[in-house]
Structure formats: C-alpha cells, structure tokens
Amino acid sequence: MSLFCPPGGGMTENYLSIDDILMSSEKIPSSFQVSVKGLGFLDPSTHKKDIDVGTKMDLPLWLAGSLAHSRRKFITTDFTKPYKSTYREILKADASVVDLHKLGPHFYSFGQQLLTLEHGESILLAKTLVLAFSDRFRRIMDWSSNALGCDTSQRMDGLDEVERTLYRIGQKSLQSFHQWEVGQSRKLETSEFVSRHRKRKRDAVD
Amino acid sequence: MLLTDPVKDFFHKIVHQRVLVMVALDVDALCACKILQSLFRCDNIQYTLVPVSKKSDLVREYEEHKEQNKHIILLNCGANIDLLNTLDPSEDVTFYVIDSHRPIDLVNFYCERQVYLILKHNQQEIDAIPDYDVIYREYDSDEEESEGDDDTEQVSKRRRFDEASLMRKKERREWEERRKEIIFDYEEFSYYGTCASLIVYDLAWRMSKDNNELLWWAIAGVTDQFQNKRIGRDRYVTGVLELQGHMSRLNHANEDEDNSKSIDCMRINFEHDLDLALYRHWSLFESLCHSISTVSAFKVWTNIGMKKLHQFLAEMGIPLTQCKQNYEFMDTKMRDNLQTLVEESALKFGLKNLKFQSFSAQYGFNHKICASDAVYSVNALLENIKLTDTNGMTDKSNFVDALEGLSRISAPKMKEGLELAKLQLQAIRNNVGTFIDVGQVLSYGPFLYTSIKEGSPDYKYFSHPTHLNLFSHYLLQSYVRSLGKSKREKAIHLPLVICAPCDIEEGISIIAGIPPLADDSRKNLFGNAFIHAAERTKSRTSHDYFDSSIITMKNEDRSKFIDALITIMT
Amino acid sequence: MFGEKALELIREFNRNKDGNLGPYNEDGVRQVLEEMQVLYEANQNDVAQLVQDTSDQTSLTAVQIRHDSLQRNKRCLLAYLYNRLAKIRSLRWEFGSVLPPDIKNNMSEKEVQWFTRYNRSLANYMRSLGPGGLDLTQDLQPPQNVYIEVRCVEDRGELELNDGSKVLLKKNSLHYLPRSQCEHLIRQGVLKHIT
Numbered sequence: 006m007s008l009f010c011p012p013g014g015g016m017t018e019n020y021l022s023i024d025d026i027l028m029s030s031e032k033i034p035s036s037f038q039v040s041v042k043g044l045g046f047l048d049p050s051t052h053k054k055d056i057d058v059g060t061k062m063d064l065p066l067w068l069a070g071s072l073a074h075s076r077r078k079f080i081t082t083d084f085t086k087p088y089k090s091t092y093r094e095i096l097k098a099d100a101s102v103v104d105l106h107k108l109g110p111h112f113y114s115f116g117q118q119l120l121t122l123e124h125g126e127s128i129l130l131a132k133t134l135v136l137a138f139s140d141r142f143r144r145i146m147d148w149s150s151n152a153l154g155c156d157t158s159q160r161m162d163g164l165d166e167v168e169r170t171l172y173r174i175g176q177k178s179l180q181s182f183h184q185w186e187v188g189q190s191r192k193l194e195t196s197e198f199v200s201r202h203r204k205r206k207r208d209a210v211d
Numbered sequence: 212m213l214l215t216d217p218v219k220d221f222f223h224k225i226v227h228q229r230v231l232v233m234v235a236l237d238v239d240a241l242c243a244c245k246i247l248q249s250l251f252r253c254d255n256i257q258y259t260l261v262p263v264s265k266k267s268d269l270v271r272e273y274e275e276h277k278e279q280n281k282h283i284i285l286l287n288c289g290a291n292i293d294l295l296n297t298l299d300p301s302e303d304v305t306f307y308v309i310d311s312h313r314p315i316d317l318v319n320f321y322c323e324r325q326v327y328l329i330l331k332h333n334q335q336e337i338d339a340i341p342d343y344d345v346i347y348r349e350y351d352s353d354e355e356e357s358e359g360d361d362d363t364e365q366v367s368k369r370r371r372f373d374e375a376s377l378m379r380k381k382e383r384r385e386w387e388e389r390r391k392e393i394i395f396d397y398e399e400f401s402y403y404g405t406c407a408s409l410i411v412y413d414l415a416w417r418m419s420k421d422n423n424e425l426l427w428w429a430i431a432g433v434t435d436q437f438q439n440k441r442i443g444r445d446r447y448v449t450g451v452l453e454l455q456g457h458m459s460r461l462n463h464a465n466e467d468e469d470n471s472k473s474i475d476c477m478r479i480n481f482e483h484d485l486d487l488a489l490y491r492h493w494s495l496f497e498s499l500c501h502s503i504s505t506v507s508a509f510k511v512w513t514n515i516g517m518k519k520l521h522q523f524l525a526e527m528g529i530p531l532t533q534c535k536q537n538y539e540f541m542d543t544k545m546r547d548n549l550q551t552l553v554e555e556s557a558l559k560f561g562l563k564n565l566k567f568q569s570f571s572a573q574y575g576f577n578h579k580i581c582a583s584d585a586v587y588s589v590n591a592l593l594e595n596i597k598l599t600d601t602n603g604m605t606d607k608s609n610f611v612d613a614l615e616g617l618s619r620i621s622a623p624k625m626k627e628g629l630e631l632a633k634l635q636l637q638a639i640r641n642n643v644g645t646f647i648d649v650g651q652v653l654s655y656g657p658f659l660y661t662s663i664k665e666g667s668p669d670y671k672y673f674s675h676p677t678h679l680n681l682f683s684h685y686l687l688q689s690y691v692r693s694l695g696k697s698k699r700e701k702a703i704h705l706p707l708v709i710c711a712p713c714d715i716e717e718g719i720s721i722i723a724g725i726p727p728l729a730d731d732s733r734k735n736l737f738g739n740a741f742i743h744a745a746e747r748t749k750s751r752t753s754h755d756y757f758d759s760s761i762i763t764m765k766n767e768d769r770s771k772f773i774d775a776l777i778t779i780m781t
Numbered sequence: 782m783f784g785e786k787a788l789e790l791i792r793e794f795n796r797n798k799d800g801n802l803g804p805y806n807e808d809g810v811r812q813v814l815e816e817m818q819v820l821y822e823a824n825q826n827d828v829a830q831l832v833q834d835t836s837d838q839t840s841l842t843a844v845q846i847r848h849d850s851l852q853r854n855k856r857c858l859l860a861y862l863y864n865r866l867a868k869i870r871s872l873r874w875e876f877g878s879v880l881p882p883d884i885k886n887n888m889s890e891k892e893v894q895w896f897t898r899y900n901r902s903l904a905n906y907m908r909s910l911g912p913g914g915l916d917l918t919q920d921l922q923p924p925q926n927v928y929i930e931v932r933c934v935e936d937r938g939e940l941e942l943n944d945g946s947k948v949l950l951k952k953n954s955l956h957y958l959p960r961s962q963c964e965h966l967i968r969q970g971v972l973k974h975i976t
Contacts (some may be wrong), residue, residue, distance in 0.1 A: 010864060019861045023798065026791050030784075042839040043827075044846060047782060057840070065782065071849045079842050093816040159849075187621075188976060191925055196875040202801055203970055204885065229946055248930070251957060255928055259948060260955035279939070279947045607953035611932055614955070615975075 012167075016117055026167060028111035032063035035073070063135040066118055073122050082122050084130065093133045102142035105165040108170070112165040113138060141168065149175025153183055156174070213320065214327050214725070217473050221307055221329055222250070224282075229257045233272060233288060235757055236264045236610060237677060238435035238589045238617075240287035242428035243309060244432075245617055247284070249425060250415055252476035255573025263288055266297070271717035280344035286674045287311055287407045288757045293318045294326050296360040309407045311436070312757055313340070313705075314398055317337040317346060331405040331413065341393045348386065366738050374664050409450060409713065416457065423477045423572075424459055427582075430454055430479070430570045430591070434582040439590075439677060440684050443731035444564075453540035455481050458570070477574050477620070484569040485553055488636055489584050491555050492629045495541070495549070496524070496534040501636040506690040508562050512644025515760035519560075526556040580620050585639045586630030591635055592616050594675035639682050643689050652690045652707075657780035658724070659702065660773065661686065667752035673711040674721060676761045683709045683725050691728055703729045706737070708776070710769065735760045744775040783784045783820065783850035787813045802868050804948030805889040810858065816852050819912055820847045826932055847866060874904065874918060919964055931972040940966075 013019035018029065031090040039058040048062050056062075063078070064072070086092065087108035096103060120127050134210045136140045148160055149172045158177065161169055184190045214220045234244045244260065251258050261276065263269045269288060283306050283693045290310030295318060300306070306326045308319065313336070319326045326506040330336065371748075412429035415421045433454065458479050487505070490498035497519060499505045508524070510516035524534055526681075529552065533541050545552075550566070571581040571732055592613040616624035642663070646652060652661045663673050673679045687707045694702055707728045713721035724737030738759030745752040750768035766773060790809045798802040824847045828839045835897050869892055872880060885893065908914040937950035942962055950956075950971070956963075966972045 009945070010860070010867070019854060022864050023791055023795050023860060025822060026788070026857060026860055027811060028793060031789050037842075039842050040839050040840040041846065043823075044843050045848075061909060065784070067784070067853050068782075068846065068849050072845065075845065077841075079845065095959075191922065192976045193929070193964060193967045193974040194921070194966045198801060198875040199968065199970045205801070206883075229948075248957070252928070252930075256957070257928065258957045261951075262953075275951070382879055524915055611953055611955070618975075681969075 012114060016121060017085050028069045028114050030065050031067050031115055032065050033082050033085055035064045035082045036061045037080050038077050040142050084119060088119060088130055089115055096133055096137045099146050100137035104163040106163055110166050145172055146175060150179050153179055212322060212327050214329050215331050217414050223555045226254055226256060227281045229280055230282045230284055231276050232258055232260050232284045233269060234260060235261050235287035236262055238586050239406045239408050239432040240421055240614055241617055242432035243286045243411040246408060246411045246415055246425045247429045250420060253420055260607060262607050266292060267755050269295060285310060290315045292316055295322060309410050311406050313402050313404045315414055318729050329410055331410050333405060336404055341397055345393055346390055352589055384605055399739055400736050401738040403436060406432045406436045409712045414461040418615060423479055426457055426461060427479060427572050430582045431585050435586045437739050438583055438586050439680060440570060441733060443733050448630060455755045467672060477572055479572050481570055481694055483566050484581055486565055489587055489632060491538050492584060493633060494535050494537055501600045501640050503685050503688055506640060507692040512692060523556055523560055526559060527552040562734055574621050588625050589613050589616050590677055591631035592628040594678050595631055596671045612743050635672055635678060643671060643685050646686055647690055648692050655777050657777060659707045665712045670712055674713045676756055680710055683723060685705055687728055713763050719763050720766055720769060721763050723761045740776060740779055743779050748772050748775045784853045786816060787854045790861045791857050794864060802884055802887050804887040813854050813858055817851055820851050823847055869901060873899060919961060924960055927960060928957055930957050931963050931976045932975055934973055935971060938969050
C-alpha cells in the first residue's frame with residue numbers, strides 16, 4: 006500500500022496510486038484482430054516487422070484495456086489462469102486456504118479490472134470474487150484483531166494486497182487499543198521516520 | 212543541620228525551584244524517588260533524576276549539574292560523607308539529604324546551612340550523636356597557634372613556665388583525646404537507619420498527598436531493607452506496623468460493600484506470608500530450594516538434604532507434580548491451604564521464621580504480587596549482569612529499567628525482573644552448595660573468610676554489592692547450619708568477610724563484610740576496620756561505596772590486607 | 782514493451798515505500814523522457830502519413846499503441862514525482878525544518894527548492910494564526926499535562942528552556958520538563974516520554 010495515494014478500489018483506478026500502477030502492469034493474454042505496422046519488435050517470439058492478424062501476445066492491462074475498448078476492436082482478450090473456471094472452482098470449494106498472493110499480488114483489484122473487458126464469464130468471475138473475499142475476510146479479521154505481539158509475517162504471506170492492507174489496519178487498531186488499556190495511548194513517540202533513519206545510521210556505523 | 216519540619220523547611224522551599232535528585236542504586240532509594248516524583252508532579256516542580264552508584268559518581272554528577280541546579284536532594288547517599296568538604300559547593304547550593312546510612316557525618320549534622328538532613332525522629336538515633344560541645348570548642352585566638360611554627364615556638368618557650376597556660380594545654384590535650392575516643396565510638400559501627408522511602412512517605416502523608424501507590428513504594432522500601440538484611444527483624448516489624456496503620460486508614464472505604472472502589476484500583480493487603488522467595492511466580496519446589504531459610508535448614512545442596520526436603524513436601528501432602536509446576540497452575544485447593552500446610556509441617560521439621568508479616572498488592576483480578584517479590588525483581592533489574600558486561604560499566608539503563616519496573620505492579624518490566632531474579636537466586640544456591648562442600652569458608656579467628664574465584668561460574672553476579680551481600684548472608688547462614696553443635700555456637704558470633712572479582716582486567720576485587728548471624732542489630736564494624744587495615748598496609752583500596760563495609764581493592768594487596776584485618780580485629 | 786523503464790521507477794519507489802526517501806533516480810527519469818520523445822516522433826510521422834493517405838489504416842493501431850504508451854509513461858512519471866513529494870512533505874512534520882544531510886542528498890534540486898518553499902509557506906501560515914502565531918507542529922495529540930516526564934536517550938549537552946533556566950541532557954537521566962519544550966526532542970528521538 007502506498008502511503009499517500011491509496012488504490013482506487015472498485016472498478017476505477019487512482020491515477021497516482023503506486024499500487025494501481027503496479028496492478029495495471031500485469032499481463033493478460035490477448036490476440037490481435039488487426040495487423041499493426043512496424044511494431045513487430047513488441048512480440049519477442051518472432052522477428053517480423055509487423056504484428057499480423059491473429060498474433061497472440063501477453064499485453065499489460067493498461068494497453069490491453071485501451072485496445073480492447075476502442076470502437077475498432079483491435080484485440081480480443083481472455084482471462085488469466087487464476088480467474089478461469091478451474092481456479093474459480095477451487096476458490097468456491099474453500100477460498101480460505103488458497104494462497105492468493107501467489108495467484109497475483111493484486112488478485113481482487115486485477116480481477117475487478119478484468120470485469121471491464123467484455124468476456125462471457127464476467128458475471129461468474131464477479132460472483133467468485135465477492136464470495137472468495139467474504140469467505141476469507143472473517144479469518145483475516147479474526148487474525149488481525151486477536152494476534153497481539155506475535156510474528157505475523159507468515160500469515161501475511163498468503164494474502165492479496167487488499168487483504169494485507171486490511172490486516173494491517175486491524176493490527177494497528179488492536180495495538181492502539183492495547184496501548185490505551187495499559188495507559189500508554191497518550192505517550193509521545195519518536196517519529197517513525199526518525200527512528201528508522203537512526204537505525205539505518207547505527208547499522209551503517211556497525 | 213537537622214530539619215524539624217520537613218514540609219515547611221524542605222518542601223515549601225523547593226516548590227518553585229528546579230531540583231536535582233541524586234538517587235543511590237538500591238530499591239529503597241528508588242522507592243523514595245518514586246514517591247518524590249509523584250509529589251513533584253502534584254506541584255509541577257521540575258526535576259532531574261540522576262543515578263549515582265558510588266561516591267565518585269556523586270562528585271562527578273554534582274560537578275556536571277551544579278551549574279543548572281541549586282537545590283539538590285540526595286536519596287540514600289551522602290549522609291555519611293562530609294558533603295561540604297567533598298563537593299565544595301558554592302554558597303547558593305542547598306543539599307537535602309534523605310539517607311538511611313549511619314552513622315551520620317558530624318559535619319553534616321552540625322553545620323548551620325547548606326546541608327539539611329531529613330530524618331525520622333528516632334530518639335535512639337539522635338542520642339547516639341555526640342553533643343556539639345564535645346566535638347567543637349572555641350579557643351582564644353592565641354591558642355590556635357600551630358606548634359610547628361618557628362615564630363611561635365619562641366613565644367611558647369617563654370610561656371612554658373606559665374602555669375595557667377600549662378594547665379590549659381593539658382586540659383586541651385585531654386579534651387582532644389576524649390573527643391577522639393567519642394568520635395571513634397560513634398563511627399565504629401556502620402548501620403542503617405529508617406529507610407528513605409518511609410521518610411518521604413511520611414512527608415507525603417503530612418501533606419495529605421499519600422495514596423495506595425505511594426504506600427506501596429514505602430512498603431517496598433522497608434521490605435528491601437529487611438530482605439537484604441540491612442535491618443533486624445525488630446526494626447522491620449516496627450516499620451511494618453507503622454505502614455499497616457497507614458494501610459488501614461487508606462483502605463477502610465473498601466470494607467464497606469456499598470461504596471467500595473473499582474476493581475481496577477490498586478489494593479494493598481496486609482498478610483502473614485510465607486518467607487519463600489518468589490513462590491507466587493515460581494514453583495513451590497523451586498522456591499523452597501532457593502529461599503534462605505529453607506536452603507540452610509534442609510541443606511539442600513546435599514543428597515540427604517534433598518531427601519529431607521521431599522519428606523517435608525510429603526508431610527504436607529502435596530503431590531510432587533503439584534509442587535513442581537508453576538504456582539499459578541497449582542490446584543486451587545492446595546493453594547488456598549498452602550500456608551497452613553507449610554506452617555504445620557515446618558513445626559515438625561523445626562523450621563523457624565518461615566512466616567513473616569508482609570504486604571501484597573493487587574491490580575484488577577490478576578497481577579497479585581507481594582512486596583518481597585517486587586524487591587527481588589527490582590534488585591535484579593538494578594544489578595542486571597546482561598547490561599554490565601557489554602562495556603564493563605553500566606550505562607545507567609539499569610536505573611531506568613528498575614524505575615520502570617517499580618512504576619506499576621503490572622509493568623512488563625516487573626516480570627522481566629522476576630525472571631532475572633530467579634537466575635540470580637539459582638546462582639546463589641549453586642555457589643552456596645559448592646562453597647560448603649569444598650570447604651571454602653575458612654575461620655580466620657576473629658572472622659570467617661571466603662572468596663569467589665575468578666574462573667568460577669556465575670562470578671559476574673557477585674561483582675555487584677547488593678547481590679554479593681545477599682549471597683554472603685545465604686552462605687553464612689548455611690555454613691553455620693552445616694557445622695556441628697559446638698562449632699556452631701562459636702560460628703554464630705563470627706562475622707563474615709567475602710571477596711569476589713570485580714574487574715578482572717584491572718585486577719580489582721570487591722570485598723564485603725557482614726555482621727555475625729547472632730547479631731540482630733545489624734551493626735557492621737567492618738567499615739572502620741577496612742579503613743584501618745588499608746592504612747596500615749598501604750593497600751590500594753577504594754572506599755567508594757556508600758555502604759562503608761563494601762570496598763574494592765587491587766588483587767595483589769589482598770593477602771596483606773586480610774592479615775592486617777586479622778591483627779586489628781583480634 | 783513500452784513503459785518498462787517507467788515501471789521500474791515505480792517499482793523502485795514501491796520497494797522503499799515504508800522506508801525513508803530513496804535517492805532521486807535522475808537517470809531513470811531521463812530514460813523515460815527519451816522513450817517518450819521517440820514515441821512522440823514516431824507517432825507524428827505516422828499521423829502525417831495517415832492524413833495524406835487515408836486508405837492505409839494499418840498504422841492506425843500502431844499510433845494507438847504508441848499513444849497509450851505515452852500516456853502510461855506520463856502517468857508513471859507523475860506518480861513517481863507526486864509520491865516523492867508527499868513523502869518529502871511528511872518529512873517536514875517528522876524531522877522539523879532542517880533535514881538530516883543524508884536525506885537531503887537523496888532529493889533532486891527541484892525537490893529541495895520545493896521543500897524550502899513548503900517550509901516557508903508553512904511558517905508564514907503558522908505566523909498568521911492568532912495574535913502571536915501558532916505552532917501547528919506542536920501538540921499533535923491533545924496535551925494532558927503542562928509537564929511531562931522524559932528520559933534522555935543520548936548525550937545532548939545543555940538545553941535552555943523558555944524561562945532561561947538550563948537543563949543538562951545526559952544519557953539515561955530523567956527529567957520533568959515543560960511538554961512544549963520537549964515534544965520536538967521526543968519526535969527527534971533525543972528524549973523518550975515516560976508515562
């Protein structure tokens with residue numbers, strides 16, 4: 006999660022969000038419906054000068070979205086594997102055990118962007134995304150608001166970026182509550198930036 | 212100068228000032244400091260706290276801070292050293308001394324300004340101080356002459372035949388001899404007076420600012436003195452009774468069911484508790500193996516002793532599995548009856564003084580802690596060897612840690628301290644066993660002597676004064692119990708001198724002397740004896756600790772020093 | 782693929798997102814700008830041809846792809862700069878008006894200028910508040926007490942208070958001081974608040 010520009014969430018992207026930029030650079034399989042003159046070098050598998058009709062290529066979302074949306078229908082797109090029916094079945098069976106981070110660090114937001122492309126299974130994918138999220142959310146909330154002072158890095162591993170953000174928020178509020186309980190909530194702290202800066206300096210000295 | 216009214220003469224004087232508080236590194240001083248802090252907070256008095264572990268520390272810190280602070284409070288340090296002479300303060304500096312070290316330096320007591328002593332008015336203590344006339348006397352100016360002076364020698368020659376002058380001289384010499392004798396008597400023994408925290412608590416009470424928290428610190432201060440054998444049982448009981456009065460005054464509202472306080476307030480209970488180290492935070496078995504009274508009574512370092520201890524447990528009817536698991540997880544029924552069970556079988560095994568009057572504090576539904584456990588914990592934090600061995604000297608973070616441990620009974624630091632205390636007690640127990648098995652305690656005639664070797668495990672624990680002191684008490688008591696009857700009769704009246712490595716690289720050891728077991732007044736004659744022995748042998752010693760019966764010296768000078776000590780004391 | 786270099790800038794920023802400000806990647810930015818220049822020129826050419834000869838539509842797709850790439854590069858650059866600025870702004874509140882030299886070294890010349898101007902605007906604004914001005918960087922949490930207890934973490938020499946008296950800040954000494962005087966020092970990690 007970037008500190009200052011949160012991802013847009015939903016179907017729209019936040020123009021300046023680091024997360025959304027990273028998400029939109031992920032690739033989807035597409036095939037060209039028209040030929041493209043002079044840009045053959047974009048396809049590393051051939052040495053042709055132009056891109057021919059029917060060439061299959063993995064294009065980043067930002068490009069694929071634009072090309073598929075334009076009135077001329079330059080390309081058609083497909084879902085990437087984790088959003089296809091096999092994986093959708095797995096998610097339906099038990100979403101909470103799936104390592105979403107492995108399927109794509111921006112699983113939900115990328116999936117939502119896929120919905121904007123025309124595809125026959127869009128509705129099914131949308132349903133799966135909502136179900137998977139609600140399935141997993143309960144566990145995440147449970148972990149994040151009960152694990153005080155333990156090493157949480159392992160649990161974080163299998164979470165998608167959105168979930169990680171939620172997890173961190175939960176942890177933070179748990180910690181604030183604990184601080185309040187032991188009467189430390191009014192304590193003035195060294196700024197995080199400064200303590201990090203000092204630590205790095207110390208490490209450099211050592 | 213002695214202050215008669217600490218509220219008017221002390222507290223009101225510093226109300227709008229910035230004060231410097233110098234705190235000695237013992238639990239009592241820290242407790243006093245905590246109470247003072249909360250009094251200062253009430254009146255928005257700005258302060259600076261500085262820990263001082265030795266006299267040299269005191270001088271150094273004073274030099275560094277003297278520019279900024281004109282009002283200086285000394286907690287558990289300074290009473291037994293001549294402050295005006297050692298610190299040479301400018302005229303606008305005022306010292307307020309709240310110290311339990313005795314004897315009080317006479318200059319401090321009789322000077323008219325700058326040094327003010329705040330004491331609890333204990334008639335016995337005041338009586339012990341020699342009268343002003345006995346030590347100070349005005350002379351005519353011509354009698355002030357020094358004898359080595361050339362000019363005056365002529366004059367005195369002429370006067371030699373002057374009868375009156377001769378008489379005066381003789382009288383003066385006699386007076387001087389008497390003065391010397393009186394001062395010697397006064398300074399012969401070092402001991403501890405009323406603890407600092409109790410004095411400061413008294414101050415808070417006089418200003419009606421006392422509450423349960425302050426009381427708890429006062430309790431910890433008194434318990435510290437008793438636990439480290441600085442005062443005898445009599446004095447402890449007197450202190451406890453006084454505190455109990457305060458406790459019932461502060462807590463009587465609780466007895467009334469209708470307007471009892473919230474559970475989240477601190478509650479203090481007075482109880483006859485078992486004198487076992489940390490048993491609420493350890494297992495009963497471990498605690499029995501590490502408490503001074505049971506260690507010495509059962510001789511737990513021997514096989515027979517261990518068997519006897521098991522017998523004792525069997526007598527109580529508590530299964531071993533219960534004894535060996537954490538107290539928290541013991542069967543509640545056993546826990547409730549523990550005190551009576553222990554007491555009954557203690558009678559059979561001839562264990563005395565297994566119970567003592569003490570206090571415990573509770574916060575919410577958990578965190579029950581008794582005063583002696585708190586003292587063990589804070590002491591352990593103060594003498595945390597993990598902090599010392601990084602650079603030889605502590606960087607005073609032990610002081611901050613210990614204050615944090617005291618701040619609330621539920622503080623996580625307190626828990627940390629308890630764990631450290633267990634390690635320290637284990638070190639004590641292991642060493643007591645080996646020392647007695649190997650016969651490392653030797654009788655040197657007027658006193659017993661033992662030394663901790665550099666290579667021995669855990670030696671690092673014993674470089675610290677409080678811990679060394681506690682160890683020597685464990686050792687002395689166990690040693691005396693391990694002797695046959697006739698020898699025991701003799702050993703019970705012998706003091707113990709113990710020597711431990713302090714700084715190995717510099718070749719410096721720390722030497723401590725403790726009074727004999729039979730003496731409940733806890734008066735310690737080693738302070739003076741050490742000084743004389745050092746002077747005689749010109750040993751390179753440093754009498755830098757506030758407690759004069761603990762000194763450090765060069766290893767090479769040790770044997771001649773001990774020899775001289777034997778001669779002096781026989 | 783186009784836009785890779787710009788993406789690398791974003792990735793670089795993202796790697797260090799929770800840390801302090803990383804060095805300004807001048808080289809990376811230049812390379813992205815160069816790529817954009819190339820894309821722009823190529824499009825100019827193709828568009829000129831398209832206008833002349835409307836029958837050949839094959840280059841239209843290429844123009845669209847290049848145009849998207851240009852937009853993408855622009856977005857990445859703006860996000861890179863904007864997020865850095867946001868971080869620099871928060872540094873003002875964390876470190877105070879003077880930044881440690883090693884952090885300052887990580888900033889580009891323009892960023893330093895921006896920081897100075899931000900500093901000035903903030904100071905002017907704070908001065909304009911109320912009769913005597915109001916320090917917004919103080920009391921970020923509502924204060925409970927006029928005085929607070931602090932522990933000194935490092936040797937800092939003498940601190941002169943508003944009333945003219947001085948305090949010696951030595952490592953591991955404890956002080957009870959006016960909150961307004963130590964809040965900055967606490968944020969800078971010289972003092973530690975004890976509650």
